[in-house]
Amino acid sequence: AQKVTQAQTEISVVEKEDVTLDCVYETRDTTYYLFWYKQPPSGELVFLIRRNSFDEQNEISGRYSWNFQKSTSSFNFTITASQVVDSAVYFCALSEVRTDKLIFGTGTRLQVFP
Amino acid sequence: NAGVTQTPKFRVLKTGQSMTLLCAQDMNHEYMYWYRQDPGMGLRLIHYSVGEGTTAKGEVPDGYNVSRLKKQNFLLGLESAAPSQTSVYFCASSYRRTSGSVQETQYFGPGTRLLVL
Numbered sequence: 001a002q003k004v005t006q007a008q009t010e011i012s013v014v015e016k017e018d019v020t021l022d023c024v025y026e027t028r029d030t031t032y033y034l035f036w037y038k039q040p041p042s043g044e045l046v047f048l049i050r051r052n053s054f055d056e057q058n059e060i061s062g063r064y065s066w067n068f069q070k071s072t073s074s075f076n077f078t079i080t081a082s083q084v085v086d087s088a089v090y091f092c093a094l095s096e097v098r099t100d101k102l103i104f105g106t107g108t109r110l111q112v113f114p
Numbered sequence: 115n116a117g118v119t120q121t122p123k124f125r126v127l128k129t130g131q132s133m134t135l136l137c138a139q140d141m142n143h144e145y146m147y148w149y150r151q152d153p154g155m156g157l158r159l160i161h162y163s164v165g166e167g168t169t170a171k172g173e174v175p176d177g178y179n180v181s182r183l184k185k186q187n188f189l190l191g192l193e194s195a196a197p198s199q200t201s202v203y204f205c206a207s208s209y210r211r212t213s214g215s216v217q218e219t220q221y222f223g224p225g226t227r228l229l230v231l
Contacts, residue, residue, distance in 0.1 A: 009154075035219070045157075045204060045222035091156060100145065100164075101172065102220060104156035 023092030137205030
């Protein structure tokens with residue numbers, strides 16, 4: 001069965017600290033996609049990244065970076081030099097090619113204090 | 115482009131009342147989805163549609179009905195609201211994935227907060 005686990009319910013950091021949000025997934029398929037979404041206090045869901053199961057290269061976008069490791073079924077998200085505006089709930093999600101459905105983790109609430 | 119819009123933003127219902135949530139997208143997406151978000155449970159798929167005139171059940175379909183009469187609209191109906199349906203409802207849409215191509219990204223609306231008393 002497909003499953004996404006975000007074990008960290010809530011993380012609090014002080015501005016400028018680096019923080020890593022963990023995501024572990026389960027799937028029987030060899031082809032699948034992983035996503036991260038951000039949900040700021042305003043409530044909308046903002047797409048951050050999509051990664052397919054054949055591409056294990058790490059990705060960096062500004063202060064954001066993602067570490068995909070198939071060996072450990074993990075797709076972790078790191079924010080470098082965190083800022084107050086990074087405060088949000090972050091969701092990891094899995095999509096299997098054969099279903100086109102997204103399976104979400106329960107989310108990690110990140111609070112960045114000034 | 116407005117993207118994905120949802121109407122209304124907030125609604126209070128009494129148990130047993132009915133209502134319809136409207137989702138509209140202007141991106142010409144084939145696929146549309148309805149999710150509900152509850153504390154500590156992430157987002158769960160209620161129903162989805164892979165094209166005009168088609169709908170299918172998701173993970174938690176009971177108590178809801180949907181219709182996709184036009185490509186750009188996806189309606190979610192509650193025939194007899196229950197307190198357990200108090201939640202935040204999100205609509206999403208995406209392009210149809212063609213065989214062998216990448217999984218398309220789902221783009222979300224701003225959400226509808228529903229309170230059932």
